[in-house]
Amino acid sequence: MHAASGRRLGDSHPRQEGPVDLRLVPPALATWGTAAVMLYAPPTLVTGVVVAALLLAGVLLVRRNHRTEPPHAGLGPDGPSPGGTGPDGPGSAGPSPGGPSPDGPGSVGPGPTGRGRAGPGAAPGQGRSRVAGVAVLVCVAAAAGSAGLHGADLRRGPVPELAREYASVTAEVELTADPRLSRPRAGGGMVPPFVLIEADVRRVERAGGGAVVATRAPVLIMVDARAARSGTPWERAGARGAEGSTRWLGLLPSTRLRVEARLAPATAGGDRFAAVLRVRGADGPETVGEPSAPQRLAGRLRAGLRAATDGLSADARALLPGLVVGDTSRVTPELDEAFRETDLTHTLAVSGANFTILLALLLGPPGLAQYAERRGLASRLGLSLRTTALLGGALSLAFVVVCRPDPSVLRAAACGSVALLALATGRRRSLIPALATAVLLLVLYDPWLARSYGFLLSVLATGALLTLAPRWSAGLRGRGVPPRLAEALAAAGAAQAVCAPVVVVLSARVSLVAVPCNLLAEFALAPATVLGFLALATALPALPVAKTLAWCASWPAEWIAQIARTGAALPGAGVDWPGGWAGAALLGALTLVLLPIGRRLLRHPWWCGACALLLVLLVVQPPPLTRAVTGWPPTGWRLVMCDVGQGDAMVLAAGEDTGVVVDAGPDPVPVDRCLRSLGVTRVPLVVLTHFHADHVAGLPGVLRGRSVGGIATTGLEEPADQARFVRRLAADRHLPVTRAVAGERRRTGDLSWEVVWPPPSTGQAPGTWPAPAPPSSVPLPPEPEGPNDASVAMLVRTAGLRLLLLGDMEPPAQRALARSPAADRLADVDVLKVAHHGSAYQDPGLVSRLAPRLALISAGRDNSYGHPAPSTVAALRDAGAAVLRTDRDGSVAVLGDEDGRGGLRVARQ
Known part of the structure; x- marks a missing residue:
């Protein structure tokens, strides 16, 4: 038969015939589910599950052995039975009524019903099902035991007990992951940055005396390193005051430290840590044990890659380390948000795609997995199968160490190692068993x-590529789609369809541009990854060569960044979706409904074209069409208060496609969406009233895809980390940053404004407020009590209307403003942007003096601050103002009369 087929004996074909081997899938799923449930289960329940699973497995084995005992060789109770002697000799079964067995002599042929018998009363399928059941039960027992032991690490030993007492301790810890810098948001400001380090406590001693206790408990170390706020973790040289923090950030896994810290309980049921160690890290860490040799080498390689990318553009310098080793420390918030909006974040998390590219260099094209030993560098070098597998195993180990053992890295390396083992032993099978084996072993x-x-x-993405993508690709090829395009479309579509419900759980948003963006990025991912790994390998011995390779890799890396920015900039790039598992279930059900509809549509090209055009219009949302359908934005708008959640963002119309932006909100996405809905592409000036995160963190969204002239800010640069964030963004875009002070007047088109606060001041620390000498007739203003009182306040004139924007000014600054020389010009304004989201801290005298016709309040829905305060809303209404608020009314537009007579109208989105 082999001669007839034209292949050598032992040759295999990449397209295996027959059903997919799914025997390992149930044990892998049982292991996964059991581990997820048992991690926080009490020890008694864990023990009960282990014992019950093993007992039930034993019962199934005993029953199987009993039913499959071979009968006595052709003997009945009293001697040879009829037909006991067959044509093949004594003891053979002989021919059955159904004819000779197709399997050869000595086999059991089919009986009258067409089914053979494995033994008295037992069919072969029943035996196989019992074996499968035993395998599942054994995996359940193993997973329960492993999860129980790991979960017990969170409860046993002295560390959890000391954490419940919030005790101060001296501990010796061993790092298990790379340190990272975190800047979590909190309300209107920013929690001071922390260096976060995962570690195991090996020895612990209560401060002030006590026995040293040896233990092993996983903890999260939080280092209060405020000096780390300047620059990225890798900008060590020249970072003022950052010496202590950069020493923390430069630590490698397996390093042993001695720390003095306060213990605190970890979040119940949410983390894999027994406690949190809060460390004051101003003086840097005290090292008591050096990292291992492999970790030192991996650290040097990663540092070499960073050095090789130092001279590249900002996007390439940020993306290449992320694509190659998962180092995202240089990725700006704006670029990170663009990757999230387009579902391209997987390119920054080292995963199976990266490892597949590396294996393809060694073994050959992934599409010819069964012929892999005859392709790639291995075949060109004449390496044997086992040598190729050993090299692949070494590559897997190096991949995990250099790229860090993150979940996607471990899954990719384990799956590849199982496939390499099959290659070395000659048992080349489908990759589905390899994936199931990888899941089972890793979870255990x-x-x-x-x-x-x-x-x-x-795992979901890999499973979709192995199961759905080949079928979808074949279907597309059958309808005339070119093979390469069909494979790319099928892979991107299958991965998106399977992973989208899980992404919804995390982001409560569905991307409509994910598939095209991933398709376009796919062409650049392989060259960027290959050249990046070559730069990584050559950085230590030959840095100039590595720099050249990194420069070549920068072109595809910049292409990927541009795809992310362009896709995220589209008005309909994504749609909000219910979050949580309920939203995931809803999206999954909708996907199951749409897939058959899409399959039918493929038979009708005209319908496909119409649906594609409708989707393009939904994503692009041309402003004329959007205005005709929704009525937004209203014609003649002069000011729009954008609904950006718990924060401030306003746009002042300044001409065709032009607007002055006052504050940017807490998130780049809502303010960008608001500006796009208004058709604003040019921003002469961005005014940031002060540096709290709910006013400046959305600045990347304002800068995205727009021509910006400059940024004006207050002089009090607090919080300092947010001020640095603004200046860093401005420097990247080469934007001038100026300070707004009282008395400054500006005009652009029909829009004019006057800054009425903060005034020039003396007595401030150098580098904070500008300090020109005020006129002798003007009393010195009070010292600001914080960033809120240093807010920039503006009196705006447009279309015959006067609008007063107060930032977050609080009563001390409001009273000072009421006594300032500008107070006379503030009486009877048309529109008031209420200070500080309508909080209860307002000066009644200023409100009475202003007497606005319309009061606008920007606040987030169901915010935890109680904004706006009922007392503030009541006071404004008592003063005769109509009150509109974004938490209930959404984005609000203020319209003036075309003749400039001061008519006031409003519209809501």
Whole structure:
């Protein structure tokens, strides 16, 4: 038969015939589910599950052995039975009524019903099902035991007990992951940055005396390193005051430290840590044990890659380390948000795609997996199968160490290692068993992966590529789509369809541009990854060569960044969706409904074209069409208060496609969406009233895809980390940053404004407020009590209307403003942007003096601050003002009369 087929004996074909081997899938799923449930289960329940699973497995084995005992060789109770001697000799079964067996002599042929018998009363299918059941039960027992032991680490030993007492301790810890810098948001400001480090406590001693206790408890170390706020973790040289923090950020896994810290309980049921260690890190860490040799080498390689990318553009310098080793420390918030909007974040998380590219260099094209040993560098070098597999194994190990053992990295390396093992032993099978084996082994080794969203997304994407994508690709090719395009479309569509419900759980948003963006990025991902890894490998021995390779890799990296920015900039790039698992279930059900409809549409090209055009219009949302359908934005708008949640963002019309932006809100996405809905593409000036995150964190959204002339800010640069954030963005875009002070007047088109606060001041620290000498007739203003009182306040004139924007000014500054020389010009304004989201801290005298016709309040829905305060809303209404608020009314537009007579109208989105 082999001669007839034209292939050598032992040759295999990449397209295996027959059903997919799914025997390992049930044990893998049982292991995964059991580990996820048992991690926080009490020990008694864990023990009960282990014992019950093993007992039931034993019962199934005993029953199987009993039913499959071979009968006595052709003997009945009293001697040879009829037909006991067959044509093949004594003891053979002989021919059955159904004819000779197709399997050869000595086999059991089919009986009258067409089915053979494995033994008395037992069919072969029943035996196989019992074996499968035993395998599942054994995996359940193993997963429960492993998860129980890992979960017990969170409860046993002295660390959890000391954490419940919030005790101060001296601990010796061993790092288990790379340090990272975190800047979590909190309300209107920013929590001071922390260096976060995962570690195991090896020894612990209560401060002030006590026995040293040896233990092993996973903890999260939080280092209060405020000096780390300047620059990225890798900008060590020249960082003022950052010496201590950069020493923390430069630590490698397996390093042992001695720290003095205060213990605190970890979030119940949410983390894999027994406690949190809060450390004051101004003096840097005290090292008591050096990292291992492999970790030192990996650290040097990663540092070499960063050095090789130092001279590149900002996008390439940020993306290449992320594409190659998952180092995202240089990725700006604006670029990170663009990647999230387009579902391209997987390119920054080292995953199976990166490892597949590396294996393809060694083994050959992934599409010819069964012929892999005859392709790639291995075949060109004449390496044997086993040598190729050993090299692949070494590559897997190096991949994990250099790229860090993140969930997607572990899954990719384990799956590749199983496939390499099959290659070395000559048992080349489908990759589905390899994926199932990888899941099973990894979850048994680290049960916390069972609760990792990254691990779940990685496995789902890989499973979709192995199961759905080939069928979808064949269907597209059958309808005339070119093979390469069909494979790319099928892969992107399958991964998106399977992973989208999980992404909804995390982001409560569905991207409509994910598939085209991933398709376009796919062409650049392979060259960027290959050249990036070559730069990584050559950085230590030959840095100039590495720089050349990194420069070549910068072109595809910049292409990927441009795709992300362009896709995220589209008005309909995504739609809001219910979050949580309920939203995931809803999206999954909708996907199941739409897939058959899409399959039918493929048979009708005209319908496909119409649906594609409708989707393009939904994503692009041309302003004339949007205005005709929704009525937004209203013609003649002069000011729009954007609904950006708990924050401030306003746009002042300044001409065709032009607007002055006052504050940017807490998130780049809402303000960008608001500006796009208004058709604003040119921004002569961005005014940031003060540096709290709910006013400046959305600045990347304002800068995205627009021509910006400059930024004006207050002089009090607090919080300092947010001020640095603004200046860093301005420097990247080469934008001038100026300070707004009282008395400054500006005009652009029909729009004019006057800054009425803060005034020039003396007595401030150098580098904070500008300090020109005020006129002798003007009393010195009070010292600001904080960033809110240093807010920039503006009196705006447009279309015959006067609008007063107060930022977040609080009563001390409001009273000072009422006594300032500008107070006479503030009486009887038309529109008031109420200070500080309508909080209860308002000066009644200023409100009475202003007597606005319309009061606008920007606040987030169901915010925890109680904004706006009922007392403030009541006071404004008592003063005769109509009150509109974004938490209930959405975005609000103020319209003036075309003749400039001061008519006031409003519209809501």
